[in-house]
Amino acid sequence: MPLGGHVWPTAKYRLVAERLSAREEFQFEEPPLAPWDDLALAHTSEYLDKLRLNTLSRDEIAALELPWRPEMADGFRLMVGGTCAAAAHALRDGVAAHIGGGLHHAFANHGEGFCPLNDVAVAVRKHGRRSAIVDCDVHHGNGTAMIFERDPDVFTFSIHQQHNYPLFKPRSDLDIGLDDNARDDEYLAALAGALPTVLAHAPELLVYVAGADPFEGDALGGLKLTKEGLAARDRMVIGSARRAGVSVVVTLAGGYAENIGDIADIHAATIETLLDASLQKA
Numbered sequence: 001m002p003l004g005g006h007v008w009p010t011a012k013y014r015l016v017a018e019r020l021s022a023r024e025e026f027q028f029e030e031p032p033l034a035p036w037d038d039l040a041l042a043h044t045s046e047y048l049d050k051l052r053l054n055t056l057s058r059d060e061i062a063a064l065e066l067p068w069r070p071e072m073a074d075g076f077r078l079m080v081g082g083t084c085a086a087a088a089h090a091l092r093d094g095v096a097a098h099i100g101g102g103l104h105h106a107f108a109n110h111g112e113g114f115c116p117l118n119d120v121a122v123a124v125r126k127h128g129r130r131s132a133i134v135d136c137d138v139h140h141g142n143g144t145a146m147i148f149e150r151d152p153d154v155f156t157f158s159i160h161q162q163h164n165y166p167l168f169k170p171r172s173d174l175d176i177g178l179d180d181n182a183r184d185d186e187y188l189a190a191l192a193g194a195l196p197t198v199l200a201h202a203p204e205l206l207v208y209v210a211g212a213d214p215f216e217g218d219a220l221g222g223l224k225l226t227k228e229g230l231a232a233r234d235r236m237v238i239g240s241a242r243r244a245g246v247s248v249v250v251t252l253a254g255g256y257a258e259n260i261g262d263i264a265d266i267h268a269a270t271i272e273t274l275l276d277a278s279l280q281k282a
């Protein structure tokens, strides 16, 4: 889905797939569009009607911060379908990744910040398992936090840059807001301190929202993680979950570095770490 000169480099998804295709252990599958009934698991019927009938208001379109066209609704339904399919594979096989998704700024009744639909929320509701969401995008997972605010079966955790979008951060079950320019050591220490709390929830499924935008030099992020630091982050999240016997599904979320190759490197490395963890386990 080309977005013209938009800051979201949608070409990254193809680049990630190309990098991963070098390893024969990966099996690729194209997901279906998520049915509208599935979307209703996390979104209100009033909001879905606006997407389906193209009756979003000017303000609602402005909040998306996308060059919105009505046919883009199906593109985002495909994003949701990918996370639902990957979650099903993860519950069956232990691990799976969606080369897409992580649209954590979508709420039940509106979308914002490039996120018309919340793929993670739909997938978690669809599979109905006790779940934890580990959101490591540089931006707070506001929509996801709000959707699961009163759901005791779903533990939401967000580690993000505190002074960044979104301005209003509804409380997750656990939030860590890092200072501007936080580096690898500070990030990894905070994450290591939080993961035992996440796993104490005893989830069957862990959804890892593996944003590439904590990377130093990201255009929309203000943290200073290196590629090595991000890889250590991936090993920590995935390794701790797998050692606890928890199924892991990866979604990619944000990534706005100047060099799209860096973004693809970071995302591909996350999915390779997932594969390596499953091979070690086997």
Ligand SMILES: [Zn+2]
Binding pocket: 137, 138, 139, 211, 213, 253, 254, 255
């Ligand atoms: Zn982000």
